[in-house]
């Protein structure tokens with residue numbers, strides 16, 4: 320019922336009755352996902368999908384004593400940095416296996432419940448957006464912040480962001496805006512609000528209560544559901560739709576610049592800090608993904624992430640530079656190349672969307 324795992328305690332598993340309870344247990348790195356953790360999650364979900372004794376799965380993040388909660392802050396970006404500079408083939412395996420895991424979760428045949436308390440970013444969204452029940456609290460901080468590290472919103476981000484209402488997906492993708500529970504529910508990125516003070520009782524019930532059916536597991540959450548707080552960014556939705564429906568990043572930044580409203584000006588300031596090249600790639604990604612299945616979107620994202628590390632290898636990669644500035648040197652001063660949206664070459668953006676693999680050789684060819 321519990322297969323053997325390889326992440327040495329970073330993924331903790333408990334089975335109680337028909338429930339498989341998974342705790343991401345790397346709190347000092349906000350439960351960021353290593354390749355071993357991704358492999359463990361894949362092993363567990365693959366085994367449990369076929370195991371009639373398991374009828375529901377719950378995933379949560381371990382907390383740090385006295386610190387804010389985190390569900391998962393994404394893929395391990397320090398590993399991306401080291402592996403890219405070392406030319407480590409594990410980097411490619413990481414993305415292939417993480418995206419396949421995201422797909423597995425979206426298609427998981429039994430209730431998979433994500434307790435999205437605290438930080439839920441990047442890869443954390445990837446392992447929660449496919450959940451049947453996405454539980455948010457007043458401490459939830461959801462974001463796809465990849466343009467801040469010279470990346471694009473992957474892990475199925477093209478698929479789930481492009482399904483957000485109006486142009487809010489483009490807004491979230493380009494700015495990396497962090498949203499709380501109210502906005503998450505309003506935008507279709509969360510399902511149910513539970514006060515964080517209720518979580519210990521819910522988790523205790525999952526650990527020790529009688530769990531004899533998936534319905535009972537779901538009811539354990541739903542009976543503690545509450546009214547969500549207001550959506551903080553709801554008032555800005557008209558402005559989001561107006562500016563973020565512009566045809567290009569340069570056009571949408573010009574549109575914001577021409578709007579004296581403080582919201583437009585502060586949004587423009589955020590975009591000026593993001594990678595111009597990767598904003599252009601991101602806008603194209605989200606718009607293409609709107610007409611794609613999840614599997615096709617993940618294949619496109621696998622192509623894009625390959626190019627992030629190979630079109631310009633090593634330290635020349637926009638992603639390596641972005642991670643260096645945020646998480647390695649922590650100077651928060653990435654030197655983007657090019658430095659402004661006006662200098663982004665459309666031909667360079669187009670190269671990201673050419674698959675490096677023939678259709679029959681794509682690493683995610685088996686996803687449907």
Ligand SMILES: C/C=C/C(=O)SCCNC(=O)CCNC(=O)[C@H](O)C(C)(C)COP(=O)(O)OP(=O)(O)OC[C@H]1O[C@@H](n2cnc3c(N)ncnc32)[C@H](O)[C@@H]1OP(=O)(O)O
Pocket residue numbers: 347348349351392393394395396397398414417438440441442443464465468470473474646
């Ligand atoms: C294919 C998958 C793609 C992706 O998922 S790309 C990654 C997307 N996620 C991100 O870009 C988020 C990166 N993290 C952050 O921006 C910040 O963290 C937060 C805003 C989430 C929280 O900030 P604060 O509360 O100030 O915490 P802190 O001191 O930055 O983090 C505590 C420790 O956690 C490590 N950490 C956080 N996120 C990651 C990560 N994604 N990968 C690896 N480590 C991470 C930090 O570095 C630090 O560690 P130390 O104390 O040793 O400096």
